[in-house]
Amino acid sequence: GQSLEQPSEVTAVEGAIVQINCTYQTSGFYGLSWYQQHDGGAPTFLSYNALDGLEETGRFSSFLSRSDSYGYLLLQELQMKDSASYFCAVMGTYKYIFGTGTRLKVLA
Amino acid sequence: DVKVTQSSRYLVKRTGEKVFLECVQDMDHENMFWYRQDPGLGLRLIYFSYDVKMKEKGDIPEGYSVSREKKERFSLILESASTNQTSMYLCASRSQGARSYEQYFGPGTRLTVT
Numbered sequence A: 001g002q003s004l005e006q007p008s009e010v011t012a013v014e015g016a017i018v019q020i021n022c023t024y025q026t027s028g029f030y031g032l033s034w035y036q037q038h039d040g041g042a043p044t045f046l047s048y049n050a051l052d053g054l055e056e057t058g059r060f061s062s063f064l065s066r067s068d069s070y071g072y073l074l075l076q077e078l079q080m081k082d083s084a085s086y087f088c089a090v091m092g093t094y095k096y097i098f099g100t101g102t103r104l105k106v107l108a
Numbered sequence B: 001d002v003k004v005t006q007s008s009r010y011l012v013k014r015t016g017e018k019v020f021l022e023c024v025q026d027m028d029h030e031n032m033f034w035y036r037q038d039p040g041l042g043l044r045l046i047y048f049s050y051d052v053k054m055k056e057k058g059d060i061p062e063g064y065s066v067s068r069e070k071k072e073r074f075s076l077i078l079e080s081a082s083t084n085q086t087s088m089y090l091c092a093s094r095s096q097g098a099r100s101y102e103q104y105f106g107p108g109t110r111l112t113v114t
Helices: none
Strands: A003-005 A009-013 A018-025 A031-037 A044-049 A053-057 A060-065 A070-075 A084-091 A096-098 A102-107 B004-006 B010-013 B019-025 B031-038 B042-049 B064-070 B073-078 B087-094 B109-113
Touching: A003 A084, A003 A096, A009 A018, A018 A084, A018 A102, A031 A060, A044 A053, A044 A060, A044 A070, A070 A084, A096 B042, B004 B087, B010 B019, B019 B031, B019 B087, B019 B109, B031 B064, B031 B073, B042 B064, B042 B073, B073 B087
Parallel strands: A009 A102, B010 B109
Antiparallel strands: A003 A018, A018 A070, A031 A044, A031 A084, A053 A060, A060 A070, A084 A096, A084 A102, B004 B019, B019 B073, B031 B042, B031 B087, B064 B073, B087 B109
């Protein structure tokens, strides 16, 4: 079957750097995405990696290694507003398979 | 901006009732999706549709059906609601063209079945 594993919770302090890992067991997908969801809100798209390597978008970066079946989201200069759940997802022809999510708590 | 709207934010229904959850998107997206979200389980795909009148089962279709009569509208139907269908339901859409990897979600409907 297809599955994606993420840590359930990560805690870091404001201004720090945090990495959220995603390991997957799936065959044949187009890319790896990351979504952010604040409590009570809808998931919103953060980043997409079609190819191996690092993609940078402001304070957020995402990495994919297909050979290692692994990816991560890197958040720099953490802010209180980054406290949210983060989901990795692999994209197939029509649909996404989502991970179970990582709850990030940013402490002052 | 893409907008995905859902008919209700909160809904309370009784066991055995037929429940309709409506979703509308305004960006002419071909693909639409229904997920349920439960603590610790992430987002699980119930059904999706890649074109009008087309539907495909996701990972957990049992107890649900869908309808897509118009491109912008995708409805989720609980034929006979049960307490284990109490959940947050999220609708999403995405294009098949440019930025097809970007999925847009609605605000969600929190359904409680008593």
